[in-house]
Amino acid sequence: MESSNLFLLMLALGACAFYIGRGRSLAIASPLGGVRHLHSLPNYYGLNALLWCALPSMGLLILWLVLDEPVINSIVMGALPAELVPSTKADFNLLLNKISNLADGIMSADGQPAFMVAAAESMAGLRVISQWVLTAICLILATIGLYWGWRRVAAEYRARQSVERVMENLLLACACLAIFTTVGIVFSVLFESIQFFRSVPFFDFVFGSDWSPQTAIREDQVGSSGSFGAVPLFVGTLLISAVAMFVAVPIGLMSAIYLAEYSSKSVRTYAKPALEVLAGVPTVVYGFFAALTVAPFLRDLGADFGLTISSESALAAGLVMGVMIIPFISSLADDVITAVPQAMRDGSLAMGATHSETVRKVVIPAALPGIVAGIMLAISRAIGETMIVVMAAGLAAKLTANPLESVTTVTVQIVTLLTGDQEFDSPKTLAAFALGLMLFTVTLLLNIFALHIVKKYREQYE
Amino acid sequence: MKQAKAAAKSATDTKSNPKQNLEVDTTQATVGNRFCENPKMSMRDVNVFYGDKQAIYDVSVDIAKNEVIAMIGPSGCGKSTFLRSLNRMNDTVDGCKVEGEVLLDGHNIYQQNLDVVELRARVGMVFQKPNPFPKSIFENIAYGPKIHGLADSRVDLDEIVEGSLKKAGLWEEVKERLHQPGTGLSGGQQQRLCIARAIAVSPEVILMDEPCSALDPIATARIEELIEELSQNFTIAIVTHSMQQAARVSHRTAYFHLGKLIEVNPTEQVFTMPEHQLTEAYITGRFG
Numbered sequence A: 001m002e003s004s005n006l007f008l009l010m011l012a013l014g015a016c017a018f019y020i021g022r023g024r025s026l027a028i029a030s031p032l033g034g035v036r037h038l039h040s041l042p043n044y045y046g047l048n049a050l051l052w053c054a055l056p057s058m059g060l061l062i063l064w065l066v067l068d069e070p071v072i073n074s075i076v077m078g079a080l081p082a083e084l085v086p087s088t089k090a091d092f093n094l095l096l097n098k099i100s101n102l103a104d105g106i107m108s109a110d111g112q113p114a115f116m117v118a119a120a121e122s123m124a125g126l127r128v129i130s131q132w133v134l135t136a137i138c139l140i141l142a143t144i145g146l147y148w149g150w151r152r153v154a155a156e157y158r159a160r161q162s163v164e165r166v167m168e169n170l171l172l173a174c175a176c177l178a179i180f181t182t183v184g185i186v187f188s189v190l191f192e193s194i195q196f197f198r199s200v201p202f203f204d205f206v207f208g209s210d211w212s213p214q215t216a217i218r219e220d221q222v223g224s225s226g227s228f229g230a231v232p233l234f235v236g237t238l239l240i241s242a243v244a245m246f247v248a249v250p251i252g253l254m255s256a257i258y259l260a261e262y263s264s265k266s267v268r269t270y271a272k273p274a275l276e277v278l279a280g281v282p283t284v285v286y287g288f289f290a291a292l293t294v295a296p297f298l299r300d301l302g303a304d305f306g307l308t309i310s311s312e313s314a315l316a317a318g319l320v321m322g323v324m325i326i327p328f329i330s331s332l333a334d335d336v337i338t339a340v341p342q343a344m345r346d347g348s349l350a351m352g353a354t355h356s357e358t359v360r361k362v363v364i365p366a367a368l369p370g371i372v373a374g375i376m377l378a379i380s381r382a383i384g385e386t387m388i389v390v391m392a393a394g395l396a397a398k399l400t401a402n403p404l405e406s407v408t409t410v411t412v413q414i415v416t417l418l419t420g421d422q423e424f425d426s427p428k429t430l431a432a433f434a435l436g437l438m439l440f441t442v443t444l445l446l447n448i449f450a451l452h453i454v455k456k457y458r459e460q461y462e
Numbered sequence B: 001m002k003q004a005k006a007a008a009k010s011a012t013d014t015k016s017n018p019k020q021n022l023e024v025d026t027t028q029a030t031v032g033n034r035f036c037e038n039p040k041m042s043m044r045d046v047n048v049f050y051g052d053k054q055a056i057y058d059v060s061v062d063i064a065k066n067e068v069i070a071m072i073g074p075s076g077c078g079k080s081t082f083l084r085s086l087n088r089m090n091d092t093v094d095g096c097k098v099e100g101e102v103l104l105d106g107h108n109i110y111q112q113n114l115d116v117v118e119l120r121a122r123v124g125m126v127f128q129k130p131n132p133f134p135k136s137i138f139e140n141i142a143y144g145p146k147i148h149g150l151a152d153s154r155v156d157l158d159e160i161v162e163g164s165l166k167k168a169g170l171w172e173e174v175k176e177r178l179h180q181p182g183t184g185l186s187g188g189q190q191q192r193l194c195i196a197r198a199i200a201v202s203p204e205v206i207l208m209d210e211p212c213s214a215l216d217p218i219a220t221a222r223i224e225e226l227i228e229e230l231s232q233n234f235t236i237a238i239v240t241h242s243m244q245q246a247a248r249v250s251h252r253t254a255y256f257h258l259g260k261l262i263e264v265n266p267t268e269q270v271f272t273m274p275e276h277q278l279t280e281a282y283i284t285g286r287f288g
Ligand SMILES: Nc1ncnc2c1ncn2[C@@H]1O[C@H](COP(=O)(O)OP(=O)(O)O)[C@@H](O)[C@H]1O
Pocket: B050, B053, B055, B073, B074, B075, B076, B077, B078, B079, B080, B081, B082, B093
């Protein structure tokens, strides 16, 4: 049976288990004189049976689906005569792919070597067997679970607690899954980066001030050795983020203060969602707005004042990015400001403070941890933003602090490194992972810093 | 205390001397001694509305200088509403409208161009739940003097802070930790901090809205002592849900019922021989 059908079947079995368990508990309850003589409510007995029926079999299903392909592959490849198995990893994978395609029927068997056709046949056979075995085991497990869940229904059985425990573990499992995924991503980036640092020294990368990631495709090509100094990229990132925060923090914060403290209810009901719509505009739209409207406008404006502003400038990208980030700051700040208890404001007003004094001296300080957290989130967002910069800030890796020039950022370079034809293990491609790792580290440090600040003010203000 | 008793007495006297009562509208429902000579605050025909809903009906009463007046009544009868109309804290409530006159030293606080900021500096307020600012103890007290420019130098400010904390009976407990957060104090200490904070701007009247309802009995006793001491320098209006507390701290007691002021009389009289049957019903616990 197909795995998806099997999954649905087991859901159905689970539902049956629920009704059977519940029904049995009701049957037990009625001679005793009602549901209140059971330890738990009938639904809990039902749920308990459902969990017994569905959890083990689903777990097995998932595990099987993850493991069956590698197992079958290794059986098939292991059965090949040793002299036919390629020695390099790449060739080995190629062969495996071909066999697998043959087995799927995607590739025609005409003209393929006989050993491959044979391997493909055995692979297809194994797959069918595996699917049947899986179906059988799952159904058996589910039935046993159902029976077990049904058996355990008894007036004094603590179904409620048992469900509680399972729920707790399920939640834990989900939390772990999220964490492991993150850890997995970090490690994969880390390993690729280590490979990159084999060909480019770590310090040249972190402190080098020249970025021109050309590598030779042919050995005899000119300019065959690129240079991978990441400093210009990080300076570019910093520059654009700084411009963006320069726009977003004051505007975001002040609009939040207006919304939370001064606006009437009717203004607020419309203005707040309207601001949040800004967050929903796709960044690519911001990007062409920056490239086609803001950048030329700035260039012409600069020309009127005798300034040369390049048509792709950090300023244009930063300004638009700032606008994009405003809703992050305003929305979060608005929430924390509204969350400051009215008692604080009353206390201040009753001392004879004006509204604006109250806002400045009591409300904002009380909301500060939340505001800082919001700003840090916005900075992380600015650092990670790619689209606007690709379109509006250019690709030139210049080491400059002048926002009127064109710069490039870490994320933009990652994109350019990975798009286009490249060997996967060339330093040029691997550099993307190293950049990603560094970016991740910087954002992580920022977040830790933010948490620290928040905690510090918490201690002071609560 | 003595002084305050005298004030209460003068209130009693006005009753026996009808001449001074001439301009008073006798059709009012309120019984007892509502008025006195040279009142610190006097309310005339105060009506308070929340939108269309009326919360206070035609309340007229005087508060003598250095008097402690307690306001009691079942919850929801409008005690807080009335108290908050005495320093215009109701202005901050959307849709709240106050009619009638509230005179502070003979001047109507609801007149058009009155400076609310100055008014609230003269009529301070302590709230039901202690609400220290999330700042240090020192900054909590210094807040008012700073915004009103009461201190010319750091030394001045230090003096004001120390003086206020001493008057609030908190100095000894916190003098070592002035720069730690005020929110780290116990509930009772926090409430005394709030009282100190109110005192720091040298108000003339202090309004207290159930200042002890969130506190344990020992902290409550301390605040009650404090109220007695404070009455030497300040005029105090206190809302309380505890009749024992009203009996202990106040000179006169006002009984509110469904937004109306039913009876105002010297505290002893209210608790021993209430004039109005509603008051009697309340203090004997028939409702509340
Ligand atoms: N902000 C408000 N908006 C509308 N009605 C209110 C508001 N505050 C109080 N009220 C109403 O006014 C009446 C008096 O309330 P309040 O003064 O708080 O009573 P008390 O302090 O005596 O318990 C109550 O009926 C209450 O529901």
